[in-house]
Amino acid sequence: MTAATMTARPGGPLNGHVRLPGDKSISHRALILGALASGVTEIDGLLEGEDVLATGRAMQAFGAHVERLGEGRWRVEGQGGFKAPTETIDCGNAGTGVRLIMGAAAGFDFEATFTGDASLRKRPMGRVLDPLKAMGAHYQAMEGGRLPLTLKGGGLKGIQYRLPMASAQVKSAVLLAGLQAHGEVVVIEPEATRDHTERMFRAFGVTVDVEDTADGRVIRMAGGQPLSGTKVFVPGDPSSAAFPLVAALVTPGSSVTIEGMLLNPLRAGLVDSLIEMGGDITISNEREAGGEPVGDVTARHSALKGIVVPPERAPAMIDEYPALAVAAAFATGETVMRGVGEMRVKESDRIALMAQGLEACGVDVEEEPEGFIVRGNGQPPRGGVTIETEGDHRIAMSFLVMGLAAQSAVTVDEPGMIATSFPTFGAMMRGLGASLEEA
Ligand SMILES: O=C(O)C1=C[C@@H](OP(=O)(O)O)[C@@H](O)[C@H](O)C1
Numbered sequence: 001m002t003a004a005t006m007t008a009r010p011g012g013p014l015n016g017h018v019r020l021p022g023d024k025s026i027s028h029r030a031l032i033l034g035a036l037a038s039g040v041t042e043i044d045g046l047l048e049g050e051d052v053l054a055t056g057r058a059m060q061a062f063g064a065h066v067e068r069l070g071e072g073r074w075r076v077e078g079q080g081g082f083k084a085p086t087e088t089i090d091c092g093n094a095g096t097g098v099r100l101i102m103g104a105a106a107g108f109d110f111e112a113t114f115t116g117d118a119s120l121r122k123r124p125m126g127r128v129l130d131p132l133k134a135m136g137a138h139y140q141a142m143e144g145g146r147l148p149l150t151l152k153g154g155g156l157k158g159i160q161y162r163l164p165m166a167s168a169q170v171k172s173a174v175l176l177a178g179l180q181a182h183g184e185v186v187v188i189e190p191e192a193t194r195d196h197t198e199r200m201f202r203a204f205g206v207t208v209d210v211e212d213t214a215d216g217r218v219i220r221m222a223g224g225q226p227l228s229g230t231k232v233f234v235p236g237d238p239s240s241a242a243f244p245l246v247a248a249l250v251t252p253g254s255s256v257t258i259e260g261m262l263l264n265p266l267r268a269g270l271v272d273s274l275i276e277m278g279g280d281i282t283i284s285n286e287r288e289a290g291g292e293p294v295g296d297v298t299a300r301h302s303a304l305k306g307i308v309v310p311p312e313r314a315p316a317m318i319d320e321y322p323a324l325a326v327a328a329a330f331a332t333g334e335t336v337m338r339g340v341g342e343m344r345v346k347e348s349d350r351i352a353l354m355a356q357g358l359e360a361c362g363v364d365v366e367e368e369p370e371g372f373i374v375r376g377n378g379q380p381p382r383g384g385v386t387i388e389t390e391g392d393h394r395i396a397m398s399f400l401v402m403g404l405a406a407q408s409a410v411t412v413d414e415p416g417m418i419a420t421s422f423p424t425f426g427a428m429m430r431g432l433g434a435s436l437e438e439a
């Protein structure tokens, strides 16, 4: 039976060394590129969260053989392209899954119908449908370009597309469609976003050029490039690391080391921000693994102070603002988070839910259309509430972290949704000494 609630109680320090589950962004991409490739792809460290498992099932529906060999070890045998699916592709809760898979599927001459859970069906898909249509794909969607929708691809042409919002999902959808297009595909990013697609393309034998210009980052590839299967190593997910790291910073006496965390600069905005807040964070054993920089990150309890987070940092930590906002609630002074309007179109409206939840915990918070400001007084927030998460895994984990060091316990609803991105969250946090109870 799935638990109705999870409660975090304030308690002793968190201590220990942990290894994180694999990065969610890289895991989706490994399965999709493996399915598009000819030959075998072996993946080590795949995140076995619900979002990624849904992408694995989708790849099977498109004709790939997807097999679990052991914990985090998966084998994908691609067919050198997608076959027409005989079932609706249900991507569950995963925006990344559905948007990247639609991009990949748009290259092929068949119809595919996509859907997702109640949260995903509310999220905007026009942002990928617009460029895919400009490349020659057709679609029928619910009002406002929502799921469920049917996409008919094939016969794509090249495109030059300037991203209207900082979105790695939109960039990746266009690049994935570009793999089957005739002509050149150019994506211009006014602000650089996570570059896992570009990095992994190279590992699968696809040539892609990246150039920083006065106009932004320009990503250029020739259409119609084949992929060959390869080995993929998936480093630890920094978006999941956010929770034990912030928990250690706000819980007196704590010292937690996260081993093998992805340190790609386009994902490292949270660590940069926490260090600026005065967080005692050290990085050691920096190395390269699977074409990405990784390292071991240690966080110790610290007296934090408020900062102004540079808006241009937003793409490098977009999923980590809820965790940062919790750190800010324990800090002294104002933490200003602006330029984060994209948070409103995630699994929930994360600006609104963080503002409501922090206020309920006794924190002074101000909501703006594209941002929010948290004012801490250097004392643990009151807590003592139940938070409605609207099924958003990151809202749930953020408020559980709050409860570990607040004056009284914090309860969240729908804790089962945490398994979309971090199925081992409860066990890992308990292993560090956290008091987390399901009911
Ligand atoms: O490309 C990706 O893997 C992701 C990109 C981000 O979304 P946007 O592209 O919508 O910013 C992020 O929020 C999401 O969790 C993962």
Ligand SMILES: C=C(OP(=O)(O)O)C(=O)O
Pocket: 051, 093, 094, 095, 096, 097, 319, 346, 347, 394, 421
């Ligand atoms: C926004 C997120 O994921 P997605 O867009 O893939 O649903 C997230 O994991 O915080």
